[in-house]
Every structure is written in C-alpha cells, then in structure tokens.
Amino acid sequence: MNPAYRPHHPKWHRERMPIFWWLGRISYTKFITRELTSLAVGYAALLLLVEIGALARGEAAHARFLRFLAAPPVVAFHLLVCAALVFHSVTWLNLAPKALVLRLGGRRLPDWAVVSAHYLAWLAASAVVVWFLRGGAA
Amino acid sequence: MRRSREPFFWALFSSGGMLAALVLPAAAIYLWVARPLGWVPAATDAELVARFAPVLVRLVLFVVIALALFHWAHRFRYTLYDGLQLAHLYGLIATICYGGATLLTIVAAWVLWRFP
Numbered sequence: 001m002n003p004a005y006r007p008h009h010p011k012w013h014r015e016r017m018p019i020f021w022w023l024g025r026i027s028y029t030k031f032i033t034r035e036l037t038s039l040a041v042g043y044a045a046l047l048l049l050v051e052i053g054a055l056a057r058g059e060a061a062h063a064r065f066l067r068f069l070a071a072p073p074v075v076a077f078h079l080l081v082c083a084a085l086v087f088h089s090v091t092w093l094n095l096a097p098k099a100l101v102l103r104l105g106g107r108r109l110p111d112w113a114v115v116s117a118h119y120l121a122w123l124a125a126s127a128v129v130v131w132f133l134r135g136g137a138a
Numbered sequence: 139m140r141r142s143r144e145p146f147f148w149a150l151f152s153s154g155g156m157l158a159a160l161v162l163p164a165a166a167i168y169l170w171v172a173r174p175l176g177w178v179p180a181a182t183d184a185e186l187v188a189r190f191a192p193v194l195v196r197l198v199l200f201v202v203i204a205l206a207l208f209h210w211a212h213r214f215r216y217t218l219y220d221g222l223q224l225a226h227l228y229g230l231i232a233t234i235c236y237g238g239a240t241l242l243t244i245v246a247a248w249v250l251w252r253f254p
Binding site: 017019021022032035036038039041042044045046047048049051052053055056059062066069070074075078079081082085086088089092093099121122125126127129130132133134135 | 163174181186203204209212239
C-alpha cells in the first residue's frame with residue numbers, strides 16, 4: 001500500500017520537510033533535545049536493571065559491571081546521560097502548571113507556586129534517593 | 139468504533155516522566171558518576187544486596203523501571219514520527235517501542251522477583 005495513503009480520508013497536500021528541519025531554529029532544537037531525553041530515561045532504567053541482574057549473578061559479574069562503569073569513556077558518556085536526565089527533569093517540572101491547575105479559595109494558584117512545589121519535591125526525592133543509596137535504610 | 143489506546147499509553151508516559159524527573163538524576167549521578175569516581179563511599183556487594191532485597195524496595199524499583207521504559211516508548215515513538223518524518227511507519231514503530239518496553243518490563247519483573 002502506498003504509505004501516503006490514509007484509509008477513509010481525503011488526500012491532502014503536504015510539503016516535504018527535510019529530516020533535519022529542527023536544526024534551523026533554537027526553539028526547534030530545544031524541542032527535539034527535550035524529546036530525545038526519553039533515550040536517557042530508558043537507558044537509565046535499563047542500566048539499573050543490568051546492575052541488579054549482575055548483583056544477583058554474584059561477585060564476579062558485579063565486579064565486571066563496576067569495571068565497565070569506571071572506564072573513562074563510559075564515565076564521559078554517563079555524564080552526558082546525566083545532563084539529559086537533568087534536562088528532562090527541568091523541562092518536565094516547568095510544564096507542571098500547564099497540566100496541574102490548583103485552586104485555593106476560589107482562586108487559581110499562580111504558576112510559580114506550582115513550579116516551586118515541584119522543584120521542592122524534586123529536591124526531597126533526590127535527598128531520599130541519596131540517603132537510600134548511602135545505606136540509610138539498612 | 140474501537141476505543142483508542144492512546145490515553146492508556148499517555149498515562150504511563152506521564153507518570154513515568156514524573157517519576158523519572160524526580161528520582162533518576164540523583165540516582166544516575168550517584169551511581170554512574172560519583173561512585174566510579176570515588177566521590178562517595180563504596181558499598182560492598184553484601185551491603186548492596188541487603189539494600190535492594192526488601193520486597194518494598196524491589197516493588198519501587200519495578201515501578202520506576204517499568205514506567206521509565208513506557209515513558210521512553212511513548213515519547214521516542216513520537217520523536218521518530220516528527221523528528222525523522224517517519225509517520226508512514228506508524229504501526230511498525232508503535233509495535234517496536236511498546237513491544238520493547240513490555241518485553242523489558244517482563245524481564246525486570248523476573249529479575250526483581252528472583253532477586254537476590
């Protein structure tokens with residue numbers, strides 16, 4: 001079937017767009033960068049899972065995983081991943097007032113209040129994560 | 139008319155995005171930058187196993203990993219459509235993204251269930 005064909009729909013005219021249409025403008029590039037942070041999110045989930053699997057398989061497997069983590073190119077790559085994750089958090093939390101409309105005493109809570117509350121939650125969650133990883137719960 | 143599955147995947151995308159935004163940067167910086175560079179005290183394997191073994195911890199890990207995967211699946215799907223102009227591969231891309239996330243979620247459930 002012709003890929004341009006949509007069933008039950010009149011054919012419309014479409015301008016051809018170059019693949020790198022989003023490099024032309026800063027706002028477009030920012031948009032695609034934001035969308036691409038999903039790769040970092042998926043990678044982080046996967047790497048967490050790999051470490052848990054390595055831990056389950058025993059000392060040798062986990063030692064190999066830690067050696068992989070310590071290799072300089074891997075650390076450099078992971079710095080990039082961390083930057084993407086932080087970019088995801090910032091762009092995600094900044095959009096919170098668009099998704100969440102809170103009313104207090106009949107008046108809409110201002111955007112800055114919703115954003116600050118989310119940043120506070122980010123700070124608190126990060127503190128809990130670090131506390132847990134340092135063995136706070138054990 | 140068949141009901142769209144879009145709201146379901148959007149809900150997974152959205153909750154995964156929120157969880158990822160809150161916990162992943164700290165976890166990633168701690169585990170994959172600070173730890174290999176020796177900025178934080180190293181934990182022994184036994185300590186790590188003891189930390190991850192409680193059922194509640196494994197449950198939280200499962201939720202974080204699964205939702206993060208579905209966040210990736212949903213968002214990356216649209217990145218491919220819009221960024222690379224692949225809208226005509228609609229069905230194939232959706233299958234690969236959601237199928238991949240589902241498969242890895244099953245793996246995560248299995249690994250965490252059997253842990254340690």
